[in-house]
Amino acid sequence: MLLPSAAFMSHARPRAVARWLLVVAALIVAMVVVGGITRLTESGLSITRWQPISGIVPPLNDAAWQAEFDRYKRIPEYAAFNRDMTLTGFKAIFFWEYLHRLLGRVIGLAFALPLLWFAVKRQIPRGYGIRLVALLALGGLQGGIGWWMVASGLSERTDVSHLRLAVHLVTALVILAGLVWTALDLMQLHRDRLATPARLAPAALLGLGLLFVQIVWGAFTAGLNAGYAFASWPLMGDSLFPAGVPLTGTLVDAVDNPVMVQFIHRWLAFVVGAALFWLAVRATRRGSRAGFVVVGLVTLQIFLGIATLMTGVLIEVAVAHQANAALLLIATVFAAHRIGIRKAFV
Missing domain, CATH: 1.20.1330 (f41 fragment of flagellin, N-terminal domain)
Structure with missing residues (x-):
């Protein structure tokens, strides 16, 4: 029974x-x-x-x-x-x-x-x-x-x-x-x-956390139309950060100023990429192919982000950038889950 x-x-x-x-x-x-x-x-x-x-x-x-x-x-x-x-x-x-x-x-x-x-x-x-x-x-x-x-x-x-x-x-x-x-x-x-x-391992927490922060600033970029601020890369106009931009010197700039929002979004991408690369390596060592997918998608995402800027936010490129972000999140979850699997004790 x-x-x-x-x-x-x-x-x-x-x-x-x-x-x-x-x-x-x-x-x-x-x-x-x-x-x-x-x-x-x-x-x-x-x-x-x-x-x-x-x-x-x-x-x-x-x-x-x-x-x-x-x-x-x-x-x-x-x-x-x-x-x-x-x-x-x-x-x-x-x-x-x-x-x-x-x-x-x-x-x-x-x-x-x-x-x-x-x-x-x-x-x-x-x-x-x-x-x-x-x-x-x-x-x-x-x-x-x-x-x-x-x-x-x-x-x-x-x-x-x-x-x-x-x-x-x-x-x-x-x-x-x-x-x-x-x-x-x-x-x-x-x-x-x-x-x-599965548990959320430290490498997974870092990678997913930074990815979500980048997504937040991506939403700020879209909501403020900050992608139109500068259509050049890696410089914003003639410098890394343009002169003469009115700033308050507070955290409000990072959220409400379109130029600062674009600046954060474009360079935070590489910090996120490094964290996801580390997560991908950990997942690959655990026998998961998701790590390779994460590396491929994060590389594509950076190129799509640059292309979005340099095409003046061409709608097809910008939509591909957002769609790839969702796919990158899924791949990251796969990699994060793989390193968080715990073997059952019998």
Whole structure:
């Protein structure tokens, strides 16, 4: 006769749960890409209301489109930059924001419904239910954070707060990292029923921590349009740091000054690269190919960042830069997880 815990584990399907989580992770990568396009095309304020349920239905006739356009005309962005916009032009920016929100709803359902099914079937391994519910709750919070970000640009500002944009992006990537890490734990459990969750080793903590700091400054760069400040590299104009830039001499400069934000983002990349290279070496020594992927992606990311600057933030290059950041995060999680695996004692 099986004990209750053994009976529970006999129903558990860690590999199936892991595969589902990786599918959701792929959807989040798509969400990050669409979010980047939404930001770069200045489409984020085209929908001025938050309607989690009814908002899934887009305007279906000319009157509904005109009403949506009229609401957009009331916000500062339209008055400042888009007074000559036609209804056709509005539909173009509406598309990207609508797609971004629609993907958010799809991801929510793609996570919540299978989670309920796995729970009912008792196929979630013991100890993982709370983690999955926490990720679901964070995903729900992300929807609120998204509206909180959009709301910052609807009354007094002509764009969204770069601070709120950073919170929105980082939350999405924390969820992405959490899904991938949990999937890897579950795959390890599938291979060895005595396996315990991987720990976060010091090299992993350093690499992931610095990568997230760089992502924050990347969000600041996007939110402040700091990428347009200087389209040259390695110098900013004629010097490493341009003269005559008004600075307060406080930490505010690092967050709010577009020139300083671009300076930090462009040079912090090499510090992050060094930390990830160290992590990659550690993972390779543990027999993981993820280390090679990390080195390749971080090199590509630096080149894409330079190309983004030197092309004047060409949208295709900038979107590739953001998409590669998400892929680099996934590869880093794989490497970090590998060095954190602990062998079970029998």
